[in-house]
Amino acid sequence: MKKDKELDQDTIALIEWCMQVEAQLIERGATREEAQEQIEEQAEWYTDLFYDGYSPEQAAEEAMSD
Numbered sequence: 001m002k003k004d005k006e007l008d009q010d011t012i013a014l015i016e017w018c019m020q021v022e023a024q025l026i027e028r029g030a031t032r033e034e035a036q037e038q039i040e041e042q043a044e045w046y047t048d049l050f051y052d053g054y055s056p057e058q059a060a061e062e063a064m065s066d
Helices: 009-027 031-039 044-049 055-064
Strands: none
Touching: 009 031, 009 044, 009 055, 031 044, 044 055
16 A cells, blocks of 8 residues: 655745745756756755755855865
């Protein structure tokens, strides 16, 4: 029997935020693949930014300044 796993509200908010960060990275010149790879490789760092209250725009700016 397959159980549906429900995500908690924090996880849903984080995923939505990361999608917005991805869009911001693309607007700043990254390809979709590059943006997704960056977020996947730096997931812990992005999670910290999310919980520190960064906007998606601020997170993308930080990522592009490295």
